Amino acid sequence: MGTTTKKRAGIIGGAGYTGGEAIRLLLNHPDVELAFVHxxxxxxxxxxxxxxxxxxxxDLTFAADVAEDVDVIFLCLGHGESRKFLESTxxxxxxxIIDLSQDFRLGETVNGREFVYGLPEVNREAIRQAKNIANPxxxxTGIQLGLLPLAKAGLLNEVHTTGITxxxxxxQSLQSTSHFTWRANNISTYKVLQHQHLKEIRRTLQALQPAYSGALNFVPVRGxxxxxxWITSYLECDLTLDEAYRLFEEFYNGHPFTHVSRKQIDLKQVVNTNKCLIQLEKTDNKLVIHSIExxxxxxxxGQAVQNMNLVLGLEETAGLKLKSIVF
Amino acid sequence: MGTTTKKRAGIIGGAGYTGGEAIRLLLNHPDVELAFVHxxxxxxxxxxxxxxxxxxxxDLTFAADVAEDVDVIFLCLGHGESRKFLESTxxxxxxxIIDLSQDFRLGETVNGREFVYGLPEVNREAIRQAKNIANPxxxxTGIQLGLLPLAKAGLLNEVHTTGITxxxxxxQSLQSTSHFTWRANNISTYKVLQHQHLKEIRRTLQALQPAYSGALNFVPVRGxxxxxxWITSYLECDLTLDEAYRLFEEFYNGHPFTHVSRKQIDLKQVVNTNKCLIQLEKTDNKLVIHSIExxxxxxxxGQAVQNMNLVLGLEETAGLKLKSIVF
Amino acid sequence: MGTTTKKRAGIIGGAGYTGGEAIRLLLNHPDVELAFVHxxxxxxxxxxxxxxxxxxxxDLTFAADVAEDVDVIFLCLGHGESRKFLESTxxxxxxxIIDLSQDFRLGETVNGREFVYGLPEVNREAIRQAKNIANPxxxxTGIQLGLLPLAKAGLLNEVHTTGITxxxxxxQSLQSTSHFTWRANNISTYKVLQHQHLKEIRRTLQALQPAYSGALNFVPVRGxxxxxxWITSYLECDLTLDEAYRLFEEFYNGHPFTHVSRKQIDLKQVVNTNKCLIQLEKTDNKLVIHSIExxxxxxxxGQAVQNMNLVLGLEETAGLKLKSIVF
Amino acid sequence: MGTTTKKRAGIIGGAGYTGGEAIRLLLNHPDVELAFVHxxxxxxxxxxxxxxxxxxxxDLTFAADVAEDVDVIFLCLGHGESRKFLESTxxxxxxxIIDLSQDFRLGETVNGREFVYGLPEVNREAIRQAKNIANPxxxxTGIQLGLLPLAKAGLLNEVHTTGITxxxxxxQSLQSTSHFTWRANNISTYKVLQHQHLKEIRRTLQALQPAYSGALNFVPVRGxxxxxxWITSYLECDLTLDEAYRLFEEFYNGHPFTHVSRKQIDLKQVVNTNKCLIQLEKTDNKLVIHSIExxxxxxxxGQAVQNMNLVLGLEETAGLKLKSIVF
Known part of the structure; x- marks a missing residue:
């Protein structure tokens, strides 16, 4: 495929971690050219x-200006900064626009731009038709992927979730909680039962199971x-383990990045990939769902590039067949 | 204090981790002499x-025989091995006898020997009078220390706990899950909702709150x-945060190793010490308890030596004023 | 490019780390099909x-037999096992044949098969013409890439090298030195001044600088x-830092995976990639060379696949544009 | 021993790492009371x-003032700050005064105060008589302890050293090289062949072997x-391995913290202790010395407290019998 037919992408906020990862993915993307990094x-x-x-x-250099001859722009900015950027530019x-901040995940708009929530496992067709994407x-992402099949089946009730990140x-900002000497061999929690992602999670789940009003108890842990x-969720559920597995396997059948494993999973299976793996367990009346990404x-x-592929009509997995680090 | 007045201790199973730590503590203990390590x-x-x-x-060497001129013997053996040892020796x-296995934690006896459950924060006086100790x-230990004050106040109901170890x-056995390449930067779970410690936890809690029959949901994580x-537990609770703090502070007042912190805690505060730190949070109707050790x-x-101090009538903290690793 | 035109590759010994990495690379290779993993x-x-x-x-399964309708076979076997395999099969x-063991790196043959030493930075043309490759x-690899330009210029003398791996x-075998508890936060050395790779290093260097007979002092460290x-080598050298940089930059000009950096490097720049980065320093009369891979x-x-690309006439970088883990 | 007979110590600069460790040691010291932390x-x-x-x-609080009813003051200040403090206070x-900075290690004085270099393994008697100590x-410390016996025997020549820290x-300052995400699983070097400690090392070695003028090549590594x-040094040496071991064993005989091991050592043997372990190897004409602390x-x-014990006439090991972290 000649480069003349390649789509063109730009990145705003290319100096941070998500910007850097977007650059790495786009530099190797077979169908998209990285046009500028602002x-x-x-x-x-x-x-x-x-x-x-x-x-x-x-040899690309950072650009001071935003080029307009591109098909898609990734906003890799801090929360609140995406809105400011779009209001002023x-x-x-x-x-x-594919926005990685949390500014437009709950239905917010800017200058008339509306955003589709970019979780392909539940919104693939809407994403394909979308102009703008609010990346989850x-x-x-991990909590929802562990709960979507249950929500679709109307089986959600109070959920208990631990997430280790x-x-x-x-x-990349320098903080006491990211100081190597402090964080090495250490564990701590933050925003316990109060994490801001709970809003977008509940929004998606209620779209699938409108009557859902159970508590989402989420303990975020600094790894x-x-x-x-790593996410472990559990809730009361009458399904047998096999019934639950079949529910999940059917739900994720055909989704290229989210897979159900009937073997025990561990986090490094997905590190440096765009995959989400899900494993289930059942003890007494509790269904346990592990999901990792x-x-x-x-x-x-990675999900932003997946969304770009959908938005631009490319193969969903293009540029995302990544070798895991695994060890 | 002259060495002639020192108490004498022996260790059975001194080649493993808990045996090694018992050795390290006893070598520096001011009032106890390490008589033999079998x-x-x-x-x-x-x-x-x-x-x-x-x-x-x-320059001590490992002994083939069990000396009888000692005041106390630590059994640092695998689960099931303590019973076999006491039946045959x-x-x-x-x-x-201070047994570190799980063989006698639920009221089991051997050759007429009865064992007191060695959690000083709830059993201190019984431990002082005890002949034999089943070390928790x-x-x-960590889960109970996070729940004891609530149990004593009759406030326990269904508990949700994550523990990272x-x-x-x-x-020290060589297993795939302890291989460095696998475990470094990795997270996984095991025995989810089925950990064997749940039995001894429930036994202690029910001794304080006899009517307690709520579920103890425990997700063990390999760190x-x-x-x-690191342990985070939460449950429904009507206490305000300050009321809860006062309940915990009163309960642990005077206990030399378990402390309540009103500041955020992190795991390395207690590593290489005999301390347990507890911190609380309150969100909506949920009380969150973090406990670390x-x-x-x-x-x-460390708790075994604490129990030895109590059993032998020594200062409870003797030999246990340890410098934390902290960094 | 249709799959009918793809080359076909097989792997012997696919259950280990190098076999696993070869699988991961070949599954995503644009021009080669993974035909079997034995x-x-x-x-x-x-x-x-x-x-x-x-x-x-x-969905590929491990094969009991060695298929013969392939273009190339990778031997991912332990040292000594490659020779046994080729003698018996x-x-x-x-x-x-691309052999990853050390069995044929010093000019050894088997059943008349001769092996070219597969270090493309010094042997690219010979590799292109080769039937069989002894992968370094x-x-x-890292030590040689740090010294090749000096050897070619006849500037090698006694070399002092530390390598951390x-x-x-x-x-993946379970050993005490790979036990997580032992190795985490630990440092140790092995085979100090006696590492077996010194032979193949000296052989390559002497091919470039025939009179070279200086000591190669190598301290291998378990990270x-x-x-x-990470490799740091130093030796006496009269070149200025800039002259040395120009020597290295000229030598590696056009080599797709080995790059010279005039900025300080750190190991994670190359982790999960096929790259080698080199940085120089000069203090007094000592030239310091850092090389990482x-x-x-x-x-x-990765180098085995690079050699395969050369041997099969494919683009040298095909299948090797890998996203670094970087963080 | 009653507290009335305890010596009293103060700490200037108690908020950093070395100040914190001094606090931890003094809080548990049997013969010294921590009087203030400024x-x-x-x-x-x-x-x-x-x-x-x-x-x-x-329950001690940080003090704004420097109390004068103390026997010893530790200066746990940055390089250059100790001099400023003593000039102004x-x-x-x-x-x-026991100064942990590098301000007085090379014979510098301030207000007429002279400082003895506080390496007990070479200066014990001078330390016992000293008013002020420049802590190494x-x-x-680690490099010198690996070389002292050779210097005393007049056997030093060019030395090649790698040190991993x-x-x-x-x-504890927040820098890019101490950011957890950067440093985890990463290796880098700094001040290669130019580390500032080389001056104090050479000064000590020349006191023992006055004619010594060989190069000290030191590669510092960020672990x-x-x-x-972890330090590995090597040099040309005619001693057999056994002769070298006997030289080292005789030199360190009676030194309470520095021990020679004829078995392979690893870093965690000394972590959280005041010990230095030394192991030797011999290959061809090169003697290899590993030293860890x-x-x-x-x-x-820890060495500062060891020096305090000597200066105050206390048992050299008082307060320094520390349980290693080991795992």
């Missing part, structure tokens, strides 16, 4: 001045590793 | 042939670090 | 029964992380 | 507001763990 503070510097691993892979209407949160989830999210890929930039 | 497979070798960090600290009646499990909890247990110390050998 | 002990099982991260990526002469050792370098090799990729299976 | 920025706050692991151990002449650097060596220093204890605050 960063005010780094304008003129080569990408590898910030993302040092890219040395030898590209005119983007031609033909350009798709990292915890939100790698340090990349906290971004002492860089990458990946890479917080920066299926939980952020 | 290990059939290592008899005749110096302790530092197995516990290499002890080089320069002791005559131990004079005057010697106290590591998860069991370091790899030392799995002992990717060697040492320490070192699984090999307060969760095993 | 493993006696796992025959009939799906690949993901052993390499659990492959769930959802392939007739492989048709048209099939290329992991440490050997991740735990994957020791394979407490899974993946990657992923021990399982550029140090093993 | 910290301008934290004055009035309890120690555990900064060193959270101390909750339940002390009058300290009564009877108070011993962390790398300097935990992140605590870099202190991806919090605590501990905890950078914050034998490499800083």
């Amino acid at each position: 960063s005010r503070s780094n304008a003129g510097n080569p990408l590898y001045a910030v993302h040092a691993d890219l040395i030898g892979e590209t 005119p983007i031609p209407a033909h350009i798709h 949160g990292c915890f939100a 790698g340090s990349t989830g906290a971004g 002492d590793y860089p990458r990946g999210i 890479d917080n920066l890929l299926k939980g952020a930039s | 290990s059939r497979s290592n008899a005749g070798n110096p302790l530092y042939a197995v516990h290499a960090d002890l080089i320069g600290e002791t 005559p131990i004079p009646a005057h010697i106290h 499990g590591c998860f069991a 370091g790899s030392t909890g799995a002992g 990717d670090y060697p040492r320490g247990i 070192d699984n090999l110390l307060k969760g095993a050998s | 493993s006696r002990s796992n025959a009939g099982n799906p690949l993901y029964a052993v390499h659990a991260d492959l769930i959802g990526e392939t 007739p492989i048709p002469a048209h099939i290329h 050792g992991c440490f050997a 991740g735990s994957t370098g020791a394979g 407490d992380y899974p993946r990657g090799i 992923d021990n399982l990729l550029k140090g093993a299976s | 910290s301008r920025s934290n004055a009035g706050n309890p120690l555990y507001a900064v060193h959270a692991d101390l909750i339940g151990e002390t 009058p300290i009564p002449a009877h108070i011993h 650097g962390c790398f300097a 935990g992140s605590t060596g870099a202190g 991806d763990y919090p605590r501990g220093i 905890d950078n914050l204890l034998k490499g800083a605050s």
Whole structure:
């Protein structure tokens, strides 16, 4: 396929972790060209001045301006910054926006732009038709993927969830909780029962099971590793383990990145991939659902590229067949 | 205090992790002499042939036989092995037994020996009078310390608990789940909702709150670090946060190793100490209790030495003022 | 490109780390089909029964037999096992062998098969013409890439090298030195000044600088992380830093995976990639060379696929544009 | 021993890592009372507001002023800050100063105060007579302890040293190289062949072997763990391995913290202790010396307390019988 037929993508906020991962994915994408990476503070510097691993892979430099000859723009900005950017920067209407912040996940609009919630496992067709995408949160992706089949079957009730996240989830700013000496071999929690992703999770679940009003109890844990999210949810459920497995397997049949495993899973099976793996257990009347993902890929930039593929009519898996780190 | 007045202690099963920690504590204990360390497979070798960090600290060798001129014997054996040992080895009646296995935690006896459950925060006076001690499990210690004040106040109902443990909890045998390449940066769960410690936990809680029959839902997690247990439990509770804090502070007032923190805690505050720290949070009608400990110390050998101090009439904290690793 | 035109590859010994990485690379290779993965002990099982991260990526099962309708076979066997395999298993002469063991790196032959040392940065043209390839050792690759330009310029003398390797370098067998509890946060050395890779390193260097007879002092270190090799070498050298940089930059100009960085490098820049990065420093009369690689990729299976590409006349980088883990 | 007979110690700069470790050691010291901990920025706050692991151990608060009724003051300040402090703050002449910075290690004086270099293994008697101590650097301690016996025997020539340090060596300030996401699973070097400790090392070695003028080549490495220093040095040496071992064993005979091991050592044997372990190897004409220590204890605050014990006429090991973390 000649490069003249390639789609073109730009990135706003290319100096952070999600921006960096979007760059890495797009540089190797077979059908999309990385047209520009915008960063005010780094304008003129080569990408590898910030993302040092890219040395030898590209000579692209950070751009001070936003080019308009692109098909899609990724907003890899902090929460609140995406709205500010779109309010202050005119983007031609033909350009798709894929926003990785939480600014438009609950139905918010800006300058008339509406956003489809970019969780392909529940919204694939809507995403294909969408102009703009609100990419889901990292915890939100993993928790929802563990609950969607139950919601669709009307089986949700009070849910108890623990989620453990790698340090990349906290971004690259220097904080005491991201200091190596503090975090190595350490465990702590934050925003217990109060995580902001609960809103977008409940919104999706209620779209599938409108009467759902049970509590979503979520304990977020800071893990002492860089990458990946482990989620264990459980709830009361009358299904046998086999019935539950069949419910999940049918739901995810044909979804290219979300797979159901009848064997025990562990987090590193998905690190550095765009996959989500799900495993079930049943004890007494409780169904246990484990779901795992890479917080920066299926939980952020990988899913954003998956959404881009859908929005642009490309193969859903294009550029996302990634070798796991595994060890 | 002259060494002639020192109490004497022996260790059965001194080659493993809990045996090694018992050795380290007793070598520095001001009032107790380490009389022998029994290990059939290592008899005749110096302790530092197995516990290499002890080089320069002791010239003691592993003993093939069990000396009888001791005041107390620690059984640092695998589950099931303590019972076998006591059934096959005559131990004079005057010697106290402190068993670290789970063999006698639920009221079991052997050769007429009865065992007091060695959780000083609830059984201190009984321990002082006891001949034999069943030392609590590591998860069991941390979970119970997080729930005891509520049980005493009759406030327990269904409890939701996540516990993350370091790899030392799995002992020193070579297994795929303790292989460095696998476990580094990895997360997994095991025995979800089915952990064997639930029995001893329920037994203690029901002694304080006899009518308690709520579910104890416990998700054990393998952490990717060697040492320490993080526990988060939550349940419905009408107390305000301040009321709950006062309930806990009153309960643990005067207990030398278990402390209530009104600031956020993190696991490394207790690693390499005999302490348990507890922190509370309140969201809507849910009370959240975080409790942390070192699984090999307060969760095993440290608590065993604490029990020995009580049984032998020594200062409860003797030999247990340990410098935390903290970083 | 239709699949009918794809080359076909087989793997012998597909259950280990290097076999697993070869599988992962070949499953995503654009021009090569993974025809079979041989493993006696796992025959009939799906690949993901052993390499659990492959769930959802392939339904291929391990094969009991060696198919002959392939273009190339990778031997991912232990040292000594490759020779035994080739002595006992007739492989048709048209099939290329790429051996990852150390059995044929010093000019050894088997059944008349000769092997070209598969370090493309020095042997690219010979590799293109070769029937069989002896893939270099992991440490050997990194150390040589740090010294090749100096050898070619005749500037080598006594070399002082420290190499730190991740735990994957020791394979997946369960040993005390790969036990998580032992290795986490730990450092140790092995085979100090006696590592077996010194032979193949000296052989390559002497081919470039025939009079070279200086000592190669190599201190191998076990790092407490899974993946990657850091090498620092230094030697007396009269070049200025800039002259040295120009020597290295000229030498590696056009080599697709080995790059010279004038900025400080760190190991994670190359983890999960097939790259080698090199950085120089100069203090007094000593030239310092840092070289880094992923021990399982550029140090093993990645370089093997690179060699396969050369041997089969494919694009050298095909299937090897890998996203680094970086964080 | 009654508290009335205890010596009294103060700490200047108690909010950092070395200050925190000094606090932890002094709180448990049998013969010394921690009289005050000075910290301008934290004055009035309890120690555990900064060193959270101390909750339940002390109610001491940070002091705004420097009390004068003490026997010894530890300066746990940054390099350059100790000199400034002593120039601006009058300290009564009877108070011993133990300075942990590098300000007085090369014979510098301030207000007429002279400092003895506080390496007991070479300067014990001078330390016992000293008013003020310049506590050695962390790398300097480990490297010197590996070379002292050779220097005394006049056997030093060009030395090649690699040292790997935990992140605590870099202190608690937030920097990109101490960011968890960056440093986890990563390796890098700094100040290669240019580390500032080389000066104090050479000074000590030349005191023992006056004619020594060989190069000290030192490659400092940032390890991806919090605590501990691993050092491997090698040099040409005609001694057999056994002769070398006997030289080292005789030299360190009677030294309570530095031990020679004829078995392979690993870093965690000394973490959280005040010990230094040394192991030797011999290959061809090269003698290899491994030496390990905890950078914050034998490499800083532990050695400072050891020096205090000597200066105050206490048992050298008092308060320093520490349980290693080991796992």
